[in-house]
Amino acid sequence: MKIALDAMGGDKAPEEIIDGAVEAVNEASGRFHVVLVGQRSVIENYIQTKGFPTANLEIADAPEVIGMSESPATAIRRKKGSSISVAVRMHRDGEVQAVVSAGNTGAVVASSLLYLGRIPGIDRPAIAIYFPTRNGGTVLLDGGANSDCVPKHLEQFALMGSVYAEHFLRRTNPRIGLLSIGEEPSKGNELARETHILLGKSGMNFVGNVEGRDIFRETVDVVVTDGFVGNVVLKFTESIIYYITSLIREGVNESFSAKLGAVLMRPVFRKMRETLDYAEYGGMPLLGVDGVTIIGHGGSSAKAIKNAIFAAERFVQSGINDKLRSRTEGLQ
């Protein structure tokens, strides 16, 4: 298997991205190759400077770079030589089986749509976000690929989330909830109210509206919402974890006994951080494209990139796209 990695995408590119690739191929011991896509000289220089072994690593040159603030659709059309464009075209042409990028999310989505196309029956590919819970996790779609949605899109997100939960969370007949602001079907905005009706008639295991508080409560396996709300929730999660950690740290610094207590509790805090650390979960798949695109957090560390590469491997092996295709045939 070969996995293309956008070496220029992400706040810490290319250093942490390349570090992550090196760690991944070392741990995988030959199961796959990683193709580092980006400015060849930059990548080669970095690898030489660090003295990294190059077994199972390849380089594909991509001279252009897309910035985090460029308009994604325009950038993808104009910069055919950007690392994300080159990586996705390699995937389209069968040279690699998956693409991983921590770059501009909009550009990753746009290039995947342009070069890979969609699975029939899916109008809008969506980003699946995994939330760790105490009993195996909840998946939320859309994590930010589509800011403006209509009910039909959310119905498709529900279907994709359901297939994802079967494959990756090992749920049978996953429970689907619609994110709204009250349990009653009449609650919520126009999009939620209309989607509620559609999901009720869909034949899927729709259990009704859920609220923000249900995401970590395991009342459902799949939470469906539009990409604007999903992305707000994703980024809010990060902030509140940072905030709570800082509250604890401040309190600890104020007393000697609390400091001692914190030392004794260190394993608990370490485990908590690991549970909540997105870097452990390895990127978010863009479901619904006819290929395998894994989107990394913009701030991805080497560890996050390594885990995103492993997520890509699992995704390819899962055959989830074939399953999705067989399920969407009913929708067309």
Place this chain on the structure above:
Amino acid sequence: MKIALDAMGGDKAPEEIIDGAVEAVNEASGRFHVVLVGQRSVIENYIQTKGFPTANLEIADAPEVIGMSESPATAIRRKKGSSISVAVRMHRDGEVQAVVSAGNTGAVVASSLLYLGRIPGIDRPAIAIYFPTRNGGTVLLDGGANSDCVPKHLEQFALMGSVYAEHFLRRTNPRIGLLSIGEEPSKGNELARETHILLGKSGMNFVGNVEGRDIFRETVDVVVTDGFVGNVVLKFTESIIYYITSLIREGVNESFSAKLGAVLMRPVFRKMRETLDYAEYGGMPLLGVDGVTIIGHGGSSAKAIKNAIFAAERFVQSGINDKLRSRTEGLQ
């Protein structure tokens, strides 16, 4: 001053609601009276059973009850004798200076609109949510009064939030941020993109888009969004705090040294819980109605009700509605 309290509204009504009123009048030692609005016999029986002193407490009979799942607008029109309707009409008629309710939020909003009306220049009153931060707090509007909004509504939320931040967070020229999913004006859904343009021309201290992560980071004083997103964020906050606490508790139960550590850290955790506990902040004002309506959390405890009553007192004393009126004159 007299404050009407909806004694029948909230998951723990009437017991915790009445307990909260008793605690409030005890602490206030005569600064205000609380009028308990609800089924007279129920309220009287409870007060007698508990042997509460009745100084500074009054009762106003309201025979009907609105359930949490009734359609708010319909319920308010049909049940003129419900506790929330009676309480808000008493406020309209000048018998009380404020209303506090932890009942059906939609019904509280609908009755306030119907009986109190709006401050000129405000089309949609909005719920102001206070988020505690390390440097004094951030206010977010709308917390759930309006699920479907247009840009003009969000502009009015910005104005109301700004006046709130001046009065209650003591900020000079408060910084206003628009909740979106990227810093660039082009990011976000249609509502966010159009509101960005409107706020840019408003003459207010608009600093641009903010993301979910900025709510606790104090990059702005006021966060503006529609009531659907605001309410999702509010309820999500509760769930994640519950989840993190449960992660810590589980870890602590697994080892003796962690248990000892937790004992030593008890004051830190207590302070953290206090900081994050909505019950400490006393309800959320419905800004933009021509009166004082404080909305309590549905699960309000006696402490939450007590603090909501104190919030009502502060709101009346602040004269914030006059200030709001003088500022909205420019908008009309």
